[in-house]
Amino acid sequence: MAQQHGIIVLFDVENALRTRSLDGNTYWFDNMKFLGSAGVGTENLVTIVPGTYFLDGSQATEQVLNWLPAALGSIPPTVPRNYLAEQERADDRRTLEELAALSGESGVSTTDLKRLQRRIGKHARKPGGGRGLTEAKLLDVTGKTTSSAGAYNYPAPVITDITGPAVTEKIIYPAQYGSPDMIYDGWYWAATVDTSRPGVYPYTVHVQLHELVERNDELIWESVDLACESSLKIISDPKRNGFTGAGLGVLPLPPVPAAG
Amino acid sequence: MKDRISIVVMVDAVGALSDRTLHNGNLSLVDDSSAGSKHQGTPDLVTAVVPGQVVQWTPIHVDVQTPVEIQAIEFLSGAPVPLPADQAAPPAPVEPSAVPAPGAVPWTGVDATDSNGHENLDLLVWEGVVPYDMTPGVPYRYRLSLKLHEGPNSVLHIDSPALLRV
Numbered sequence: 515m516a517q518q519h520g521i522i523v524l525f526d527v528e529n530a531l532r533t534r535s536l537d538g539n540t541y542w543f544d545n546m547k548f549l550g551s552a553g554v555g556t557e558n559l560v561t562i563v564p565g566t567y568f569l570d571g572s573q574a575t576e577q578v579l580n581w582l583p584a585a586l587g588s589i590p591p592t593v594p595r596n597y598l599a600e601q602e603r604a605d606d607r608r609t610l611e612e613l614a615a616l617s618g619e620s621g622v623s624t625t626d627l628k629r630l631q632r633r634i635g636k637h638a639r640k641p642g643g644g645r646g647l648t649e650a651k652l653l654d655v656t657g658k659t660t661s662s663a664g665a666y667n668y669p670a671p672v673i674t675d676i677t678g679p680a681v682t683e684k685i686i687y688p689a690q691y692g693s694p695d696m697i698y699d700g701w702y703w704a705a706t707v708d709t710s711r712p713g714v715y716p717y718t719v720h721v722q723l724h725e726l727v728e729r730n731d732e733l734i735w736e737s738v739d740l741a742c743e744s745s746l747k748i749i750s751d752p753k754r755n756g757f758t759g760a761g762l763g764v765l766p767l768p769p770v771p772a773a774g
Numbered sequence: 775m776k777d778r779i780s781i782v783v784m785v786d787a788v789g790a791l792s793d794r795t796l797h798n799g800n801l802s803l804v805d806d807s808s809a810g811s812k813h814q815g816t817p818d819l820v821t822a823v824v825p826g827q828v829v830q831w832t833p834i835h836v837d838v839q840t841p842v843e844i845q846a847i848e849f850l851s852g853a854p855v856p857l858p859a860d861q862a863a864p865p866a867p868v869e870p871s872a873v874p875a876p877g878a879v880p881w882t883g884v885d886a887t888d889s890n891g892h893e894n895l896d897l898l899v900w901e902g903v904v905p906y907d908m909t910p911g912v913p914y915r916y917r918l919s920l921k922l923h924e925g926p927n928s929v930l931h932i933d934s935p936a937l938l939r940v
């Protein structure tokens with residue numbers, strides 16, 4: 515049975531935000547090299563989609579594509595999605611406990627207070643428009659609070675749409691699906707393919723990245739929408755009988771079967 | 775009597791490749807024959823068939839993003855068959871795919887090259903008609919060879935399943 519396609523799109527988020535472009539900042543990787551995908555691991559991936567049809571012309575194998583976004587330097591996608599929220603809460607709890615311990619008889623020193631103030635960290639808020647990430651503390655990849663702009667962790671890139679000739683020509687039918695797999699926030703993009711029209715069809719993946727900006731003395735996660743392109747190479751071949759190479763025949767049984 | 779019998783080959787490709795065997799629970803065969811098949815769910819499935827029926831084998835992978843295809847189905851002939859890899863524990867090294875099953879009916883292999891120049895076993899449909907000259911009551915064992923991805927260790931086989939005319 516034909517396997518499903520997995521297509522990893524790896525983003526260099528920091529560089530993409532700096533150059534405001536995904537050119538040179540994406541790496542594409544799929545699991546179909548053995549059937550002819552080209553440019554695996556580079557920005558110029560051409561994913562092979564080997565379609566098949568029965569002798570009456572009807573499509574025999576349904577090909578399914580799955581897109582899996584990932585980011586360089588982010589928390590690995592296999593870490594549970596509530597990791598940052600849990601870390602943030604744990605950090606607040608520790609700070610409160612230490613604050614309670616400070617009010618002893620020996621008085622409160624300014625250095626202790628300063629240290630705890632740093633621990634509270636910085637919050638990044640939603641932009642005024644309301645679209646984007648929910649308000650959260652800035653955490654580094656180890657889940658500790660940070661106020662350093664160089665240490666914080668970029669949120670994972672989010673695919674927002676898949677468009678382009680492969681879609682308008684009705685070669686692929688992409689959609690976002692709910693999934694029990696929390697690795698991708700419970701959502702993933704997948705598509706089925708019409709393999710009856712061979713050819714090379716480009717498509718565009720629209721991605722939302724998030725940039726930390728300071729505005730009115732506040733840190734805000736601003737969404738930055740960018741797009742990148744890849745393509746599919748559709749081929750189509752007739753099914754044939756594995757025993758005869760053509761149509762249905764008699765099973766090739768020996769005159770005397772093996773014992774045992 | 776049913777016109778068609780389906781034999782479904784369920785494979786844990788990752789398990790089979792890392793164990794280098796289709797045993798250890800990495801393969802399960804199930805059919806829908808109503809004539810009294812034996813050992814359902816095991817690699818030793820004996821499918822009860824009647825002449826004239828069409829038997830079709832279909833591979834299904836447990837992990838949907840792993841490639842699992844049937845490379846060959848070869849019926850073993852009365853010549854003595856040394857028991858190979860499949861019954862040894864721990865499993866012996868995998869036999870190269872190029873070596874035909876001992877005593878098998880000569881079979882050259884059907885061309886499965888796609889229009890892009892790659893071998894694509896998904897192009898093959900594994901089905902055939904049960905012949906009328908099949909001897910009743912005797913199991914006809916066959917070598918089922920599966921190809922998991924590509925490369926020197928990608929082909930694994932078992933010699934244990936059989937068709938039995940009732």
